[in-house]
Amino acid sequence: MYVLRVKHIYDVGNDYYMIHIEDHGINSRNREVRQSVKDAFANLRKAINAYRLLPEYAPFYPTDERYSVKGNYWCLHKRLLQHFAGWLEFSAPLDTLLREARLYAEEQYYSFQGSQRVSSIGVDTALRFFGLDHTATQEDLKRQYRLLVKRYHPDTGGDEAKFKTLQHAHTILKAHLNSRSLVG
Structure with missing residues (x-):
């Protein structure tokens, strides 16, 4: 074979x-x-x-x-x-x-650009960043994400570092909520 x-x-x-x-x-x-x-x-x-x-x-x-x-x-x-x-x-x-x-x-x-690195931004930290709790749903995440994108996007005068953290936290929470929906 x-x-x-x-x-x-x-x-x-x-x-x-x-x-x-x-x-x-x-x-x-x-x-x-x-x-x-x-x-x-x-x-x-x-x-x-x-x-x-x-x-x-x-x-x-x-x-x-x-x-x-x-x-x-x-x-x-x-x-x-x-x-x-x-x-x-x-x-x-x-x-x-x-x-x-x-x-x-x-x-x-x-990893982030340059020297700014996040060693571990867990689900709890990401939830705190979004102002959500552990019972949050995909819709809650989507709603909060849209609000925070408007606030932190560099094109609208927001902070680029905060925007990158937002993207990172969104990725973590999205994966967490997807895995939770597959299990439950």
Whole structure:
């Protein structure tokens, strides 16, 4: 069986990872290699579809919103990815790659321009910034976001640093409310 090579792993939050699978064999002049790569993709996709419906994996895919297979980019839960690690070839041990993906995502998520960095702006801090509580809904967030954008947007004379913090806090709360709606 042809082993598919993973080019990159990206952390997309809540123990879900986007893997980018290389497909150099698809472009091969050798018909057998091309067919082997296609078969490997198809077999892996079938196996993942079967396993994600099993009782131990079903809670991670309640509405199929996180699971996706689009070309060479596959979004999988960490447990499912670890289960099928033998079907894939990685450049380093999987745990190391997952840890690096998490660190890179946090670095990108919490960084601002220049020296201004936010080490951790959690959900509580973001809720305080928006003036909301833990029972807030998507509509509450949208309403407050529009009000604060008018106040802090640099084009309307607002503070650029506050606007960046607003964008960051909005991203955090939006992800938090989406994950809460998937679970509940």
